[in-house]
Amino acid sequence: MPYCLNCGREVPLGAKFCGNCGAPVGEVPAAAPTAPAQPVQTQALRANERPEGIRLLVTLCLVAAAALMALGGFLVVIGTGAVADFGWLLVVLGVATLVPRYGYSNAKSWGRTAGTAIGAAYLIFGLLLVSSLGVLAIFGVASLAFGLGNIYYMRKASTKIYLKR
Numbered sequence: 001m002p003y004c005l006n007c008g009r010e011v012p013l014g015a016k017f018c019g020n021c022g023a024p025v026g027e028v029p030a031a032a033p034t035a036p037a038q039p040v041q042t043q044a045l046r047a048n049e050r051p052e053g054i055r056l057l058v059t060l061c062l063v064a065a066a067a068l069m070a071l072g073g074f075l076v077v078i079g080t081g082a083v084a085d086f087g088w089l090l091v092v093l094g095v096a097t098l099v100p101r102y103g104y105s106n107a108k109s110w111g112r113t114a115g116t117a118i119g120a121a122y123l124i125f126g127l128l129l130v131s132s133l134g135v136l137a138i139f140g141v142a143s144l145a146f147g148l149g150n151i152y153y154m155r156k157a158s159t160k161i162y163l164k165r
Helices: 054-078 082-105 111-130 135-155 157-162
Strands: none
Touching: 054 082, 054 135, 082 111, 111 135, 135 157
């Protein structure tokens, strides 16, 4: 099946418009031209190449996971009650951040879904931290930025094609 040049979704054969974004779909010529056709060299449409920014996203995932697990482990060791519970939450979020990182690195089809889900988790976590006082609000802003960036990146057409969705 062909892909939409605008949003990256698969388009059924014979469709005149993309069912996802409504963009017109180019017609495939009925007869082959006399001169050999040149392959399309559009960067965004090469499914076997990593889109721009994927290495940065993978690196940010690793840094975020390490920071969350380290801070969470520290809070579990020194804290009791709610502080220790919060530490365990950080450790779980850190480990969960490694799942989409694996999906991005290895071009797994579920990587986009996992990336969007972890982005949403970071948004919720960030909103909770921003509503608190003190140093936690700074972590909340960073978490919001990471979550929004992750979700934005998962919506790009080149990412959708790379992750085969």
